[in-house]
Amino acid sequence: MxxxxxxxxxxxxxxxxxxxxxxxxxxxxxxxxxxxxxxxxxxxxxxxxxxxxxxxxxxxxxxxxxxxxxxxxxxxxxxxxxxxxxxxxxxxxxxxxxxxxxxxxxxxxxxxxxxxxxxxxxxxxxxxxxxxxxxxxxxxxxxxxxxxxxxxxxxxxxxxxxxxxxxxxxxxxxxxxxxxxxxxxxxxxxxxxxxxxxxxxxxxxxxxxxxxxxxxxxxxxxxxxxxxxxxxxxxxxxxxxxxxxxxxxxxxxxxxxxxxxxxxxxxxxxxxxxxxxxxxxxxxxxxxxxxxxxxxxxxxxLTLGHGQTPYLNDYSLLDRQKLSFQKFSAEVKKRKRSGLSFAEACKLVETNYGLDYGKLTTAEQAALKQAWEVSTQKRTLPEAEADELYGGHEPITVAANRIFAAKAGLGWSTYxxxxxxxxxxxxxxxxxxxxxxxxxxxxxxxxxxxxx
Missing domain, CATH: 3.40.720.10 (Alkaline Phosphatase, subunit A)
Structure with a gap:
């Protein structure tokens, strides 16, 4: 104080x-x-x-x-x-x-x-x-x-x-x-x-x-x-x-x-x-x-509250993140040049955010999987849908950011x-x-x- x-x-x-x-x-x-x-x-x-x-x-x-x-x-x-x-x-x-x-x-x-x-x-x-x-x-x-x-x-x-x-x-x-x-x-x-x-x-x-x-x-x-x-x-x-x-x-x-x-x-x-x-x-x-x-x-x-953690939050979880979205996106881009598997993407997310894929909800796992598919061009979304989901940013990064925020008790409504x-x-x-x-x-x- x-x-x-x-x-x-x-x-x-x-x-x-x-x-x-x-x-x-x-x-x-x-x-x-x-x-x-x-x-x-x-x-x-x-x-x-x-x-x-x-x-x-x-x-x-x-x-x-x-x-x-x-x-x-x-x-x-x-x-x-x-x-x-x-x-x-x-x-x-x-x-x-x-x-x-x-x-x-x-x-x-x-x-x-x-x-x-x-x-x-x-x-x-x-x-x-x-x-x-x-x-x-x-x-x-x-x-x-x-x-x-x-x-x-x-x-x-x-x-x-x-x-x-x-x-x-x-x-x-x-x-x-x-x-x-x-x-x-x-x-x-x-x-x-x-x-x-x-x-x-x-x-x-x-x-x-x-x-x-x-x-x-x-x-x-x-x-x-x-x-x-x-x-x-x-x-x-x-x-x-x-x-x-x-x-x-x-x-x-x-x-x-x-x-x-x-x-x-x-x-x-x-x-x-x-x-x-x-x-x-x-x-x-x-x-x-x-x-x-x-x-x-x-x-x-930004909303200080999330449906996943109704009246609880834990902002100390933010300490787990090691890099900004900018640095993390650059790392994802570098790894994609040599072929980024989904398992490797999950490992990157775990290393930077402390998010264990096996402990995510079914919806979170699906969101991360789709982000990897869009990022590696294994799935193509209509431009409007992709923009709504990722706001023009690296899809894996954005998906991880939103999952991570929800765990801490935070929500976002827009990019x-x-x-x-x-x-x-x-x-x-x-x-x-x-x-x-x-x-x-x-x-x-x-x-x-x-x-x-």
Whole structure:
């Protein structure tokens, strides 16, 4: 309960005030609905920092054209306070430029940081500096990032730094010409000092230009974490006029898309460690800091309960999982090249999830057998049925994820986003403004007002 007491103590030394905060942190847990927070809290067996802040509100997430939003429209709403269509970043459906309050903060002399566990050209971080009609325009986004006024950017890197065909001018070089120092190694990262514009790239990014999943750190060491990036941001951004820093836990969403409960829990806890860095900073700067934690949407339709375990659950079972869905899928793909038998597939599932095929129910055995048949192309399903069953992910992985979740007492309703409201929590100067029920655009409007 140490974190709970720390947050409670902090609330006592950060009085409510009419003055605006000098330092503002906005944490966005991508895909992090209330169920994800509750699950991570229960799994960790202690109150997480993000669940112990004194002010809590309920936030609606819809986009302009859909009840269920995507991260581009939600990111734009959180960064600029205006709705747009799903898929669009910093731009209205009629092509009008929508400016984020980060740009206004720059004009008012504040330094700006954008931090993420995924690629810097992904939807949520891009919403704070880019204006494109499609979130898939990764190269255009990267070029806008390179020419932006953001002081500190940190994450997994860029998906298409030289364009989709790899023949365009390097966005990293464009950034260097715009005065950025690009750090790609731990040594270069640690050498970054205040007074420069910096882009920090994860030393061992995945093929998706992200950090490694926390659950995979034992087999693929990840030398820098979201908390490390946040800590360095504070060091680089601190100045007499203050700063604004957005920190995204982007891989919570990815894990939930694949219905990978264990990976989602670990990503949520990693996100919480970054929040804790900000809380410790606030303790050193009482009366000057505001911390807001929210989500762009919920992903996966996570339910804390399952018909297989009616009023019981055992989230400690999640400890049995050894690899993320991403690493496990890669292992399945590698084994399929030499011919993956069903017995071998079952052994892989047992090794990674602790699921003994002989102890599964008849329905679970059938689901795993069908997944193996679809994965190895021994059975062909109509596209719509395959998508409903596996959501475009590796079938054996998804089947194992869902069986594993059910054993722990968890359920999933989708491989996509949901329209569930999300929680917004806050602490510090003006944190009381974030109570009640409101739209996600209200968060941006409130933060913009605090820059006046």
């Amino acid at each position: 140490k974190k709970l007491f720390a947050a409670t103590a902090l609330a006592a030394v950060l009085p409510l005030a009419a003055a605006n905060p000098k330092y503002i942190f906005l944490f966005i847990g991508d895909g992090m609905g209330a169920p994800q927070v509750a699950l991570a809290t229960e799994y960790a067996r202690e109150k997480l920092t993000l669940g112990s802040l004194p002010t809590v509100g309920v936030t609606a997430t819809r986009s302009l054209n859909r009840f269920i939003t995507d991260s581009a429209a939600a990111g734009t709403a959180l960064a600029a306070g205006e709705k747009t269509n799903s898929g669009m970043i910093g731009q209205s459906p009629d092509g009008r430029r929508i400016e984020s309050y980060a740009a206004e903060a720059v004009r008012r002399g504040k330094k700006i940081g954008v931090v993420t566990s995924v690629s810097l050209d992904h939807a949520t971080p891009a919403a704070f500096y880019a204006h494109v009609p499609s979130r898939s325009s990764y190269y255009d986004i990267a070029c806008q990032m390179a020419q932006s006024d953001i002081d500190y950017l940190a994450g997994g890197g860029l998906l298409q730094p030289k364009g989709k065909d790899g023949r365009r001018p390097d966005a990293y070089e464009l950034a260097r010409k715009n005065g950025y120092t690009v750090a790609r190694t731990v040594k270069e990262f640690e050498a970054l000092k205040p007074g420069i514009k910096a882009i920090a790239v994860a030393p061992n990014p995945t093929r998706q230009a992200s950090l490694q999943y926390e659950i995979d750190r034992a087999v693929a060491p990840n030398p820098l974490t979201l908390a490390d990036f946040t800590r360095k941001g504070i060091e680089l951004l601190q100045n007499p006029n203050g700063f604004f820093m957005m920190v995204e836990g982007g891989m919570i969403d990815w894990a939930c898309h694949a219905n990978d409960a264990a990976a989602a829990v670990q990503e949520t806890i990693a996100f919480d460690r970054a929040v804790e860095v900000a809380v410790k900073f606030a303790e050193r700067h009482p009366g000057e800091t505001l911390i807001v934690i929210t989500a762009d949407h919920e992903t996966g339709g 996509a986003h949901t329209a569930l409201p999300v929680l917004t929590a806050a602490i510090g100067i003006n944190s009381e403004k974030f109570t009640g029920r409101y739209d996600n655009t209200a968060i941006a409007r409130l933060l913009r007002e605090m820059l006046q």
